[in-house]
Each structure stands twice: as structure tokens, then as C-alpha cells.
Amino acid sequence: MLRYILKRLLIMVITLWIIVTLTFVLMVTIPGSPFNSEQSSNETVQANLERHYNLDKPYHIQYLLYIKSILTFDFGPSISQPNQGVNDLLGRGFPISFELGIVTIIVAVISGIILGILAALRHNRIMDYLAMGVAVLGISIPNFILATLLIQKLAVDREWFPVATWQGPEYMVLPIIALATGPMAIIARLTRSTMLDVLTQDYIKMARAKGLSPWKIIFKHALRNALMPVITIMGTLLAGILTGTFVIEKIFAIPGMGKYFVESINHRDYPVIMGTTVFYSAFLIIMLFLVDIAYGILDPRIKLHGKDGD
């Protein structure tokens, strides 16, 4: 187990390095610079600015400087907002994005699993059709459409919820619904189909033959096995939710990381691009790692070990 974790950590570092390098390459290849917008200052000022941000140096020096900034967790100041450090932006934006993302995942997983179980237990009856109807809608409607619909119907027409920003629990409701519906629908459909499969297994029949209560049969015997595929897609769903937060944060004017991420690209704000990319990638890689660990805990047949075995 320890060996497996160490090996995974090494692979994670390499993955991160590849992402970082690719981002750097993309950044220097896209045309434009932070300074050549409309307010064309004179050339001396521009040269001074470039020197200040080390943009006059050859690419390999820039690359090394940049790697150094990652290793020291100091991404320097933002270019478009020079009075703000990248670390400050992340420090302010991340807790909000994290809150949004985590609550979304929890909501999506719990409601998706419940919906899936209900549908499977009432297979081919009203409840099944209802749950799967909701799921199909959830999968087909993109979250930005859902978000605008929710705002129009529940915040503008009815005024039940605030329209935008992030100041308390009531502000979370609409963005989380918008963001969680898609993943919930996917989880519900997957849970239903695997649950239907598991319920026909011999060990479920055996559990019934032992006289166990239906409750125990479903939660102790069936669900654990039915959740394996759900765990598998969790990685993809996490990535989806993460990118979904960019859009949702923009629509609901939530001051999370997504805002900086998108704006930094528009402004060619190199330090912020780098900072947010590294941060997001590291976060996602760690989450995927946790998903793999969860696998080993749920299914004893999966042994996590290094290549040589232990």
C-alpha cells in the first residue's frame, strides 16, 4: 500500500510537470502580450515593464524562473492587477470555488445514488420512469442553460433566491442545482443499471435466503457492489464539475477561482494563468488519487501495490 502511494505520488509529480510545461509552451505560442492592448504606452515603458516581469529574458530562462516560482509556491504579482499577488487571488478565490465544488459533488452523489436506487427497486414502474425522466433531462440540459432558467424563474420572477454573488447559504442554492444536476443524472442512471444487475446476483438471493431484512440487503449487500462503477466515473465527473464551476461562477457572479482563470487568459496575465492552472491540475490530480484509494477500500479484490508487488 505504502509502495503504491509513493509510486502514485511520483507519477503525480511527473503529470504535473507535463501540464506545467505544456501550459508554458501554449502561453508563449499564443500571440499577444499583457502590454500591447489599446493603451499603447511608449516603447521605453513597455520595455521596462517587460524587464520587470522578466518577459525580456529568453524562453528557457523564463521557463526556469517559472518552475522556480512553482516550487516555492510564490507566483508573484498579477500583471493586470499589480497590487495583487497571485497567491492572494488563489487564497481568496479557492475557498469559494472549493465550497461550491464540494457541496455540488456531495449533492450530486447523494441525490444521484438515491434516485438510482429508487429507480432500480421500482424497476419499470412509475418511480423508475420518473427518476429516469429527471435523469435524461439532467443529462441533456447544459448547466449554463439550466442556470439562466433557474435565475429567470426562481430569482427574477419569484424572487425566492438571490440572483447572484456569494454571501450565504441562500446564495448557494441556485448555482449548486445548476452545477449538480448533470452529474447527478449520470450517477443516477449508472447506479440504476448497476443496481439492477447486482440485484439479480446469487449473493443477493443468498442474502434473502438467510432471512435478512430488505434494508440490509440493499445497503449492506447490493449498494457496495453497485457503487464500484460510480466510483470509476467520479474522476471524470470531478473534472466536469471543476470546469463547470468556471461557467457557473461567471453566470452567478461568484468571486471564485474560475473568474480569475478566464480573465487571466483574456489579459495574457501570465503569472495568474500559471498559478491557476497549476493549482487546478494539482487539485484534480489529488482528487483522482483519492478516488483510486477509495476503490481499494470498497473492493477487497483490488489490491493497491507497486509494480513489483508486495
Added chain:
Amino acid sequence: MGKDNILQVKDLHVTFSTYGGTVKAVRGVHLHLKKRETLAIVGESGCGKSVTSNAIMRLIPNPPGKITKGQILFKGTDLTKVSEKKMRSIRGVDISMIFQDPMTALNPTLTIGTQLTEGLRQHHKNISRQNAKEKALEMMEIVEIPNAMERFKQYPHQFSGGMRQRIVIAMALICEPELLIADEPTTALDVTIQAQILELFERIQEKTGISIILITHDLGVVAKIADRIAVMYAGKIVETGTKRDIFYHPQHPYTKGLLHSVPRLDLEGETLEPIEGTPPDLFSPPKGCPFTARCPYAMEVCNKVFPVHTKLTKSHEVNCWLQDERAKQTLAEVAK
């Protein structure tokens, strides 16, 4: 058929509603079983033997399956009438069941110990974890699993097929039931393991006095451990008798056919005779004897009326017109 019957099944009918129509899987089965007795139900695939055993456990999925008629008397209680809650307190405690494939009958994500003790803990609410474990270890000894202590903590994938079947048997017997239904318990095992498991059954029966219903299509298994045999065909029991009756004096052409299709080592140069044809479609089973179409001795009456119950000896009963003198008279009545 006296009071000493632990189980008595009377005129059991089970149907399954499907999109294609209603399948009459079991059509009037009569069975009885005494204490300490082993009854084998034999027949080819799809003849309704598993459905019968599932019906006794009330494990037929409803919908689509349904017990439409008949009684299942277990120690005098009609199991077709009791509530699901009451039935749950009978399953595992009074009647247990083991299944064909030990590779799939154990939950891969739970330890052997958990699966062994959970029945005990379900039915005896106040049993302590420690006592349940001791009981489980004791059961593991009985089914001859070495290193029980260590094995208790392991998962099913760490067990071989034969070992898993032993665990399944231990699981079924842990609450000391009076009736064990074994649905093809040795079919998925190789021959040497089969023999070991059958011996285990015999030893357990000797020790506990449990009654066993053995569902199988393997006449070799039957010959080894059954006391009485019920031959099933197309949802009906066509012949019952002691092991001696059935193996030495088979009366129904189907039973004879079954016996002829088993390879024998003691007869040289003997060729196997398969039973030609296939069983009838149970969507619309024939009015008469379902075996008529495949029977080399079929008579006119066979097509029209299902054969009456003929008692040949005290233990041997058959439903076949060849064995009953009322055949002619019945045919005449139908013709009128």
C-alpha cells in the same frame, strides 16, 4: 403421509407472467418429506425443480412470478399464506437454501466472517459479536475448513470453489434449520470436490437430523445420498419412490429414459440413449401427459388426459397410463 412429515407440498402451481404470455412453470406438484430424510428432485433443465424449491422459500420474484394455487405446509403452517415478515423469520432459521454456484453466492466485498454471522445476528438480536463469531468458527470446523480463525477474516476471492461451497453450507446451517434446500449444490464443482461435499451432507445429516431437498439433474449425486426420489417433468412430478424403486424398477418412460442416458462404467459396449425431442412449451402445456410427444409407448389416452396417480407399492407412485388399468375407461369417457 402422516404427521411426521416436516414438509408437505400440495397441488402447487407457480406461473410467470411475461410479455409473451403466462408460463406455467409448476403445475400441481405434490411432495412430502420426513425428518432426517433426503428427497432428490430430478429432471432436465426447465422442468420446474428450481422454481418449486424457490416457491418453498417464497423467493420467487413477484412480479413476474406467482404461486397461484396450492399449499406448502411446513410443520403444519401454510407458507403460501404467511406474511413476508413472518417468512423472513423462517428463512435461514427453519428452512435454509444453498445455491448452485459457490463462486457467485458469496458477496465479494464482505468478509467470510461477516457473511457467516449476519444471519445469526439478524435472527438472534441479542447475540453478542463474540458469541456469533464463536458459533461461526464452530460451523467452519463442522464443514471442515482448516485455519478457521484466519479464514474468518478473509474475503471470498481468497477461497477455492470447494471451500466456498463449504462456507455457503456453513452459512445455511448456522441457525440450525430443520430443512435444507440444496439447489444443484455440486454442479459447479469438479468431481473429487463433489464427492467431498456430498459426504459432508451425509455427515451433517447424521449429526443434526436435518431434512434435505436436493435439486439436481445428476443421477450419480442422487444415487449417493438420496433416500427418496421425485422425478419432475414439465412442471409436474411424474414418478416418486425410494432410491431402490426408481433405480431398479423405474416405471415411467421418462424415468427410464433418464436412467438410460447416464453413462455407466460397469457395462461394457453399452451405448447411451438420449431421450429424443425437447420438453413441451410451458406457455401452453399439453392437456394430457406432457411426455406424450417423446414417449415411445404413447397411447391415445395419453394425448387427452393427464394420467391419474397410481400407487404401485407403499413407497412407489407414478403418473402414467401404462401403469393404470383405468386408461381404457378414461379414454371412453373423454370420447363421449
